[in-house]
Amino acid sequence: MDIPDATQTRLPSVGLAVDELLAEVDARQSREPDVHGARLFGLVYPTGRDDLEDLIVAVNRRYLFGNALNPFKFPEIARFEGEVVAMTGGLVHLPQGGGGSMTSGGTESILMSMLVNRERAAARGIERAEILAPVSAHPAYAKAAHYFGMDLVRLPLDEHFRADVGAARELVGPNTAVIVASAFNYPYGVMDPVAELAAIASERGIGCHVDGCIGGFVLPFMEALGYDVPPWDFRVEGVTEISADVHKYGYTAKGASVILHRDADWFGRQFFVYDQWGSGLYGSPGVAGAKPAAPIATAWAVMQSLGHAGYVEIMRDLMATVAQVRATIDGLEGVELVGDPIGPVLALRSDSIDLYAVADVMDERGWHVNRNTDPYGLHLMLSPAHGLVVDQLINDLVDAVAHHGESRGKEARYS
Numbered sequence: 397m398d399i400p401d402a403t404q405t406r407l408p409s410v411g412l413a414v415d416e417l418l419a420e421v422d423a424r425q426s427r428e429p430d431v432h433g434a435r436l437f438g439l440v441y442p443t444g445r446d447d448l449e450d451l452i453v454a455v456n457r458r459y460l461f462g463n464a465l466n467p468f469k470f471p472e473i474a475r476f477e478g479e480v481v482a483m484t485g486g487l488v489h490l491p492q493g494g495g496g497s498m499t500s501g502g503t504e505s506i507l508m509s510m511l512v513n514r515e516r517a518a519a520r521g522i523e524r525a526e527i528l529a530p531v532s533a534h535p536a537y538a539k540a541a542h543y544f545g546m547d548l549v550r551l552p553l554d555e556h557f558r559a560d561v562g563a564a565r566e567l568v569g570p571n572t573a574v575i576v577a578s579a580f581n582y583p584y585g586v587m588d589p590v591a592e593l594a595a596i597a598s599e600r601g602i603g604c605h606v607d608g609c610i611g612g613f614v615l616p617f618m619e620a621l622g623y624d625v626p627p628w629d630f631r632v633e634g635v636t637e638i639s640a641d642v643h644k645y646g647y648t649a650k651g652a653s654v655i656l657h658r659d660a661d662w663f664g665r666q667f668f669v670y671d672q673w674g675s676g677l678y679g680s681p682g683v684a685g686a687k688p689a690a691p692i693a694t695a696w697a698v699m700q701s702l703g704h705a706g707y708v709e710i711m712r713d714l715m716a717t718v719a720q721v722r723a724t725i726d727g728l729e730g731v732e733l734v735g736d737p738i739g740p741v742l743a744l745r746s747d748s749i750d751l752y753a754v755a756d757v758m759d760e761r762g763w764h765v766n767r768n769t770d771p772y773g774l775h776l777m778l779s780p781a782h783g784l785v786v787d788q789l790i791n792d793l794v795d796a797v798a799h800h801g802e803s804r805g806k807e808a809r810y811s
């Protein structure tokens with residue numbers, strides 16, 4: 397990675413010609429993975445559908461310069477946002493009286509929820525609130541603890557790589573503000589026991605945040621297809637917040653997530669309001685001040701365009717791809733899945749094969765597989781477009797497991 401010295405690059409004294417600078421942009425982009433090529437796992441979620449991409453580009457162009465900060469000036473952007481929130485709420489059974497907002501991504505959705513949970517705890521007199529989160533939870537919870545002066549209490553996993561309910565009972569304490577459950581988690585694609593964790597939270601009158609950043613746009617469609625999806629959404633009584641990312645399996649471009657609160661009053665605590673300056677009332681429900689309008693309008697358009705049936709259709713094909721990959725993994729001697737992943741995120745482990753060396757071979761063949769540290773192994777996050785290359789993926793994986801050298805020691809890096 398070539399990060400320029402912040403004191404070296406200067407504004408060109410005279411602007412470059414458009415052709416010249418676009419050539420430079422293209423040259424730089426060509427050195428990065430192709431976001432359409434279905435060789436990346438995670439980070440981007442290609443569908444392989446040109447019609448959807450054309451729509452995303454068209455709506456983006458219309459709203460590229462919009463600012464969602466002021467809903468009084470841009471009431472239609474606020475309406476798009478409200479409709480995305482409501483459509484997402486419908487998918488996860490947000491009850492009457494609930495509310496939420498769009499954010500820039502899963503991390504911001506989690507941050508806003510943790511802030512609200514801290515405020516809820518403060519209202520009960522807790523000075524330093526704790527987040528009780530499985531060790532498999534996304535780093536955004538640690539980030540929230542760091543930003544908001546909270547403590548992260550790490551909940552161990554059971555032998556199935558799910559949050560350990562017994563340990564949760566022991567670790568929940570007088571300062572616990574919120575219990576986190578992932579539906580499903582990033583490292584292994586495994587569902588935490590949401591109902592059991594939410595029951596503990598409910599008994600104590602504390603929050604239960606379900607991280608549906610990945611699952612929010614996967615599980616409702618799996619359920620519609622008849623898969624056995626354990627209870628995880630607002631139909632579980634103690635669940636107070638759910639985050640769901642439209643920019644993952646909702647298939648819009650980056651910058652779109654939704655945070656939902658069972659209780660709109662608590663959503664109200666997300667807002668920062670200030671009028672002690674010379675330019676009137678300032679209010680905002682998230683980290684951003686100026687807030688890009690394009691991701692909001694685009695998320696709306698993608699959701700409207702696909703509709704429930706469109707998402708179900710994509711999920712049917714995606715799960716067929718997942719089944720193919722899982723069948724291959726089952727046939728690989730010495731390699732096994734970590735836990736029992738519910739959907740398109742799979743982690744591989746092995747006691748006899750160095751899976752980082754396997755990843756090196758995959759890298760050489762142009763795949764960008766991710767590495768897990770615990771358990772040591774591979775991480776595959778499948779997107780719809782992987783269906784177009786699944787035979788090649790499977791052949792390369794089988795071959796790499798059979799023929800690999802020593803690991804080059806490339807580290808696991810999520811970001």
Ligand SMILES: Cc1ncc(COP(=O)(O)O)c(C=O)c1O
Pocket residue numbers: 500501502503504534536578580581582607609610641653
């Ligand atoms: C389960 C889960 N939660 C939260 C996030 C954070 O989302 P973002 O990267 O959009 O901030 C991710 C990202 O991969 C995730 O997998």
